[in-house]
Amino acid sequence: MNNAAPQDGLNGAARYCALVVLIVNVIMTSLDGTIMNMALPSVMKAMNATAASSVWIISAYQLAALTLLLPAAGAGDRIGLRKVYLLGVAGFTIxxxxxxxAPNLGVLILGRSIQGASAAGIMSCSNALVKLTYPKRLFGVGVSINAAVIAAASASGPSIAAAIMSVATWHWLFIINLPAGVFVVIMGSKFLPRNRMDVRREPVKITDVLLNMATFGLILVALQSFGQGASAVKEQIPANVALAMLVSGLIVGIVYWRRQLGLSMPLLPIDLLRIPIFRLSMCTSVTSFVSQTAAFVALPFLFLGIWGYSPARAGLLMACWPVTVVVVAPIVGRLIGRVPGGLLGGIGLAILAVGLALLATLPEHPDAIAIAWRMSLCGMGFGIFQSPNNHTIMTSGPAYRNGAAGGMLGTARLTGQTLGAAMLMLIFSVLPVNTGRGPVVALDLSAGMAAVAGIFSSLRLRYAPRTDADIASTHQYFEDVEPPTSGNACRIDS
Incomplete structure (x- = not known):
């Protein structure tokens, strides 16, 4: 079936079939993250694993995903977004x-590593495929639906994990992915759009892939080691070794950056980072996810240790945040294209900052209503910000760099989450947790990071394109740097 995406998206039934495929896969991959976090204690007990070693069930996934996101995005731009996406889904299913x-912890960690590597292919191409599926006038709606589905899956993840583990072992948390993965591969091969690539393909060099993996891998492991050393988890890497890894990662990163400067399609998308609105959107994304992650990890300590709520009631109140995102995201999607993304992001992040600050001011035994409306306020702010920001990232560059833009979007999210978790653990290392002081300070800093993200978002108003001519002038940079060459034009991927 020929699903070569026209210039303005798929039409009719083809669009809805592609949308179903994308939504099913988003649900599968989003649930996997929240379910695994919920099941970690049970897996530790079943395998007689220590807390330090079991951390790698989560870390292996994150490490593989973060180090391979940009290489997967580069492959999507060169050999086809649909092809890389479906390979990622197939790998994730296997x-x-x-x-x-998995009979033991080692095999489970190996499987999680393969899941993370496969997720890199999925995450790097997902938003680009959404962009190819929708016409331009509806792309904002498509992005908002994607955000709403992710939020809904995140909110329902703990409940689904609890339901499965009440009737089956933890193994079924992974086995339930199999039918969904098979469905996506079969239906996706028929209905997902293909991307046209009309410029010469510059091959990805293995040296750049290795430098990318070394840069993000060394920095991620170092930050996680600092966090583990600061928490109750016994650190496996001495602090001086972790510091050496961090410095080495930064040095390798500088070498990697310099190698990319002269390339027309760099693996690390320096060409996109030269666009001011893209650069500011990336800063907005990283800082906002630092804020969200630190808050999400700190809040359970307050719910369970200070405010005196049961795990079930705490879970319901925590769900107020993502549930509000589900409600707000489709409404905001209708505003994308009518209201500047920088303005929507600035407003949303200001609301998020206020909500987090208000959570930090709650007394020792707050009532549920006081918590619920503050959590909902945070969800409203995050929902107003997220879809317009993702839309701006995906539309700031030319179409043939959709994969790179999607890769940077995923990289920003994972980087922010890693930094947020490390920041929280460092706070907990110097401030007591059992008195509530540490979590409250973490919420205050999360509010501050949300405010900084709002400033980055508002600065985008200087560069927001207002007319088609403005957009054309932005993309003209790429045409000047690397004009299309018909002799090396890329065919549609099959």
């Missing part, structure tokens, strides 16, 4: 089967 039958 890895889920490996995790589901």
């Amino acid at each position: 890895a889920s089967a490996i995790c589901g039958i």
Whole structure:
């Protein structure tokens, strides 16, 4: 079936079939993250694993995903977004089967590593495929639906994990991915759009892939080691070794950056970072996810240790945040294209900052209503910000760099989440947790990071394109740097 995406998206039934495929996969991959966090204590107990070693069930996934996001995005721009996406789904499904039958911790960590590597292919191409599926006038709606589905899956993840584990072992948390993965591969091969690439393909060099993996891998492991050393988890890497890894990662990163400067399609998208609105959107995304992650990890300590709520009631109140995102995201999607993304992001992040600050001011035994409306306020702010920001990132560059833009979007999210978790653990290392002081300070800093993200977002108003001519002038940079060459034009991927 020929699903080569026209210049303005797919039409009719083809669009809805592609949308179903994308939504099913978003649900599968989003649930996997929240379910695994919920199931970690049970897996530790079943495998007689220590807390330090079990952390790698989560870390292996994050490490593989973060180090391979940009290479996967580069492959999507060169050999086809749909092809890389479906390979990622197939790999994720196979890895889920490996995790589901894992006899020991080592095999489970291996399966999680393969899941993370496969997720890199999915995350790097997902938003670009959404962009190819929708016409330009509806792309904002498509982005908002994607955000709403992710939020809904995140909110329902703990409940689904609890329901499965009440009737089956933890293995079934992975096995349930198999039918969804098979469905996506079969239906996606028929209905997902293909991307046209009309410029010469510059091959990805293995040296750049290795430098990318070394840069993000060394920095991620170092930051996680600092966090583990600051928390109750016994650190596995001495502090001086972790510091050396961090410095080495930064040095390798500088070498990697310099190698990319002269390339027309760099693996690290320096060409996109030269666009001011893209650069500011990336800063907005990283700082906002630092804020969200630190808050999400700090709040359970307050719910369970200070405010005196049961795990069930705490889970319901925590769900107020993502549930509000589900409600707000489609409404905001209708505003994208009518209201500048920088303005929507600035307003949303200001609301998020206020909500987090208000949570930090709650007394020792707050009532549920006081918590619920503050959590909902945070969700409203995050929902107003997220979709317009993702839309700006995906539309700031030319179409043939959609994969790179999607890769940077995923990289920003994972980087922010890693920094947020490390920041929280460092706070907990110097401030007491059992008195509530540490979590409250973490919420205050989260509010501050949300405010900084709002400033980055508002600065985008200087560069927001207002007419088609403005957009054309932005993309003209790329045409001047690397004009299309018909002799090396890329065919549609099959």
